[in-house]
Amino acid sequence: MTGFVLVASIILSAGSLAWVFFEAGLNDFGRWILAFGVAWLVAQRIGWKWVSSVGLALAVFLSAAGLWFGLTPGWMFSGAIFALVAWDLTDFRERMRFVAADDNARGMERRHLARISLLALGGMVIASITMILRVKFTIEWGALLVVVILIGLGQLVNWLRK
Amino acid sequence: MYRYVLLSALVYGLLLVGLIALQGSFIALAIPFMLFLLYGFWNAPEDLNIQIRRTLSSDRASSDAEVVVTLTVVNNGADIEELLLDDKISPRLTLRSGSPRHLLRLAKNSSCTLKYTVAGSRGFYNFDQIHVTATEPLGLIRREQTIHASQQLIIFPGVKKLKTVAIHPLRTRVYAGTIPGRIGGTGTEFFGVREYQSGDSPRTINWRASARHPGSLFSNEYQQERVADVGVVLDARASANVFHLDQSLFEYSVAAAAGLADAFLAQGNRVGLLVYGSYLGWTMPGYGKIQRERIMRALAGAEVGVSSVFSGLQHLSPHMFPPESQIVLVSSLVNDDLDVLIQLRGRGYQVMVISPDPARFERGLLSDLPKVELAERIIRMERNLLLRRLERAGIQVVGWDVSIPLDQAIGPFLTRPHRSVFRRSS
Numbered sequence: 170m171t172g173f174v175l176v177a178s179i180i181l182s183a184g185s186l187a188w189v190f191f192e193a194g195l196n197d198f199g200r201w202i203l204a205f206g207v208a209w210l211v212a213q214r215i216g217w218k219w220v221s222s223v224g225l226a227l228a229v230f231l232s233a234a235g236l237w238f239g240l241t242p243g244w245m246f247s248g249a250i251f252a253l254v255a256w257d258l259t260d261f262r263e264r265m266r267f268v269a270a271d272d273n274a275r276g277m278e279r280r281h282l283a284r285i286s287l288l289a290l291g292g293m294v295i296a297s298i299t300m301i302l303r304v305k306f307t308i309e310w311g312a313l314l315v316v317v318i319l320i321g322l323g324q325l326v327n328w329l330r331k
Numbered sequence: 332m333y334r335y336v337l338l339s340a341l342v343y344g345l346l347l348v349g350l351i352a353l354q355g356s357f358i359a360l361a362i363p364f365m366l367f368l369l370y371g372f373w374n375a376p377e378d379l380n381i382q383i384r385r386t387l388s389s390d391r392a393s394s395d396a397e398v399v400v401t402l403t404v405v406n407n408g409a410d411i412e413e414l415l416l417d418d419k420i421s422p423r424l425t426l427r428s429g430s431p432r433h434l435l436r437l438a439k440n441s442s443c444t445l446k447y448t449v450a451g452s453r454g455f456y457n458f459d460q461i462h463v464t465a466t467e468p469l470g471l472i473r474r475e476q477t478i479h480a481s482q483q484l485i486i487f488p489g490v491k492k493l494k495t496v497a498i499h500p501l502r503t504r505v506y507a508g509t510i511p512g513r514i515g516g517t518g519t520e521f522f523g524v525r526e527y528q529s530g531d532s533p534r535t536i537n538w539r540a541s542a543r544h545p546g547s548l549f550s551n552e553y554q555q556e557r558v559a560d561v562g563v564v565l566d567a568r569a570s571a572n573v574f575h576l577d578q579s580l581f582e583y584s585v586a587a588a589a590g591l592a593d594a595f596l597a598q599g600n601r602v603g604l605l606v607y608g609s610y611l612g613w614t615m616p617g618y619g620k621i622q623r624e625r626i627m628r629a630l631a632g633a634e635v636g637v638s639s640v641f642s643g644l645q646h647l648s649p650h651m652f653p654p655e656s657q658i659v660l661v662s663s664l665v666n667d668d669l670d671v672l673i674q675l676r677g678r679g680y681q682v683m684v685i686s687p688d689p690a691r692f693e694r695g696l697l698s699d700l701p702k703v704e705l706a707e708r709i710i711r712m713e714r715n716l717l718l719r720r721l722e723r724a725g726i727q728v729v730g731w732d733v734s735i736p737l738d739q740a741i742g743p744f745l746t747r748p749h750r751s752v753f754r755r756s757s
Contacts, residue, residue: 222337229341229360233348236356250363257367260334260470267415267434269445277436284468288370292363299359318346 171265171278175258179209179224182251186231189244202231213259221259228252246296250289257285335471338368371471378474380408381437383461385418385480394489395450397427402445402461406437413470416445417462424451451486453585455632458482487627488585491738493594496745500559500681501655508558508599515552522554558599560616560653563592565630566662567608569637574693580663581635583687583733588661590737591685592626595659604629605651609636613651655679663689666717673724683727685741690714691732 183206191199205227212220229252232245261281268274342364349357381404388399402418418431429447437443459481465474495509503510515522524537527548540549565588566572572581588604595602596619603616604626614629616622652658658680662668676682690710697703718728729741 225337226341229345229364232360233345233357236354236360237352242356242359246360246363249360253363253367257469264413264415264434264466264470267430267432269430269433269435272435281468288366289363292366295366296359296362299362300356315350318343318350322343 170275170282171258171262174282175213175255175262176210178251178255178258179206179213182206182224182228182248182255183209185244185251186228186235186248189235189240189248190231193238193240195238209255218259218263221256225252225256242300243297246293250293254285254289333471333473335368335371338364338371338471342368367469368471371467371469374412374467374469375472376411376465376467376474377409379411379463379465379476381406381414381463381476381478383416383463383478383480385458385461385482387458387482387484390483391485391487392450393487394453396486397448397450398484399446399448400431400458402433403442404435404437404445405442406439408439410439411437411465412468413466415464415466417464418447418458419460419462420449420458421451421456423454424449424456451484453486453488453582453631456484456486458484485628485631488582488589488630490593490627491586491590491736493590493738493745495598496591496594498559498561498595498657498659498681498683500561500657501679502653503557503559504601506558506599507556509556510559510598510600511554511556514555514557516555518553518555520554522552524549525552526550558601558618560656561595561600561602562605562616562652562656562658563588563595563602563626564605564607564658564660564662565633566660566664567606567612567633567635568665569608569635571663571665571689572635574689575696578692578696579635580687580689580692580733581633583731583737584661584663585630585633587685587687587731587737587741589627589630591659591661592630593623596620596623596626602626603652606630606633607646608634609638611646616653652680655681657681657683659683659685661685661687663687663692664714664717666713669717669720672721672726676724676726681727682725683729684721685729685731686718687731687733688714691734695734 183202187199187202187206190196190202205224209220209224229249232249235245235248236242265274265278268277342361345357345361345364349355349361383405384403386401386403388401389396392398400418400420402416404414404416406414414435414437416433416435420426420431427448427450429445431447433445435443435445459479461478461480463476463478466472498510500510501513503513511518511520515525524540527536527541527550531550535550535552537549537551541547565584567581567584572584573579592602592604599618601616601618602622604612604614606612606629612629612633614622614625617625658675660672660682662684664684664686672682672684690707694703694707718730721728729744731737731740733740
């Protein structure tokens with residue numbers, strides 16, 4: 170079941186992003202995105218787990234680029250969120266290899282899929298609502314974001330130094 | 332790398348770009364990722380409070396026998412959504428069933444029992460570290476801990492039972508055994524004739540000798556059967572064991588030493604073992620089952636060694652063995668060993684050499700090229716010459732083609748003393 174959802178997520182992620190780029194007339198981009206989706210699927214088949222991290226980063230980059238060029242945000246969010254699901258399931262599948270035969274592996278799979286589906290759906294809904302509400306980007310919002318970013322970056326640097 | 336680092340980097344990257352570009356859509360794109368991260372941090376595992384006990388179905392096993400390893404995990408802390416247990420086992424052990432890595436869910440104050448089966452070849456195997464990793468449901472945040480649960484598994488070498496190994500050392504010990512003692516007394520083999528002494532059984536009177544000397548009576552004496560001191564020397568020098576492509580004869584030598592030591596001890600003899608490699612591993616002589624255990628332990632840990640000091644057998648000192656006892660050397664032999672063995676023989680030791688055939692062994696590893704065949708012929712001639720010289724010095728030499736099991740190949744030839752057996756071929 171996880172394998173099926175994983176493959177579907179990669180296809181949906183690459184498909185969403187490629188579709189929007191094709192629609193915008195950026196056919197070369199679209200083809201490259203499809204090629205990357207195929208490469209991701211092949212890497213998954215071969216067992217190169219690290220490709221999923223590259224895939225996620227690239228999907229987020231392409232989504233951000235699409236947003237920058239003013240392409241349809243819904244497809245961009247969809248591309249990034251399905252990439253996130255695929256990235257998560259790749260690691261989950263790796264962990265599931267060590268489940269003992271007499272354990273309830275199916276139950277674990279079901280719980281995990283339900284959990285990430287809800288998270289992905291929740292993320293999509295909140296992101297869409299944010300796009301609809303379109304709060305004016307004031308200096309106060311900017312200051313808040315700067316503080317959040319600085320705290321976060323500080324934690325990240327701290328962790329890396331450890 | 333922890334997975335949350337990648338997600339955090341993406342989130343902060345998007346927020347930063349959104350801030351620079353003053354575009355809310357980038358921040359909206361970051362929201363699903365932030366949600367993921369928040370869920371992960373919310374459910375992050377607490378400090379681990381886990382106890383693990385490891386038990387082995389047997390801490391001593393024979394080669395290739397299966398040993399069941401049982402891990403009992405008790406969680407004294409909070410619920411753990413995903414706990415990955417990784418029992419670090421020696422790469423030399425083969426996994427027969429189950430797995431030393433397990434992913435499980437462990438509720439608070441609950442326990443779990445996991446099993447896997449291993450088998451291995453001769454050696455000492457230490458089980459120590461168990462690496463545990465607890466993660467929240469998304470696998471973003473981990474807590475790792477290494478738990479020590481020391482255990483040792485000893486895998487003894489396989490012992491091929493040899494029926495009888497006939498030896499005839501000059502000196503025997505006082506206890507009754509199976510080795511002819513060169514002393515008259517009660518026994519089965521005729522030893523000599525002496526004057527009748529009161530108390531001698533009339534059955535022992537030699538009537539023919541008594542008839543030749545009127546007025547005197549003579550009794551037959553029989554050879555006493557005693558136990559003897561036997562020193563088994565296992566040659567662990569790399570020069571005598573390691574050949575083409577790092578293939579080694581050593582395991583065969585160990586099997587031979589184990590079989591011989593077992594046979595000598597079963598006959599009641601006092602047996603010691605010397606492993607002659609990069610150092611001298613000496614197991615003091617002793618009798619019985621405890622000594623068998625000691626010798627098998629020493630053989631389980633024996634390894635091929637390289638040492639310039641012990642490159643020759645000159646450190647095989649006569650003082651290590653009781654005078655005039657039996658020495659059994661298990662070695663494929665190198666040319667320089669001749670003098671040392673002859674010296675031992677000259678000091679009154681009975682020396683027996685069990686020699687796995689290195690030429691035949693190495694020939695099996697090489698291709699059928701004319702130059703290989705020529706090399707084999709030369710090596711075989713040199714080896715035959717060496718073995719003949721040993722034989723002339725009164726040393727019993729038994730060659731062993733290791734493609735044939737020990738008990739079948741040399742067992743029958745060891746039942747009679749001083750019978751050298753090795754193939755002479757051109």
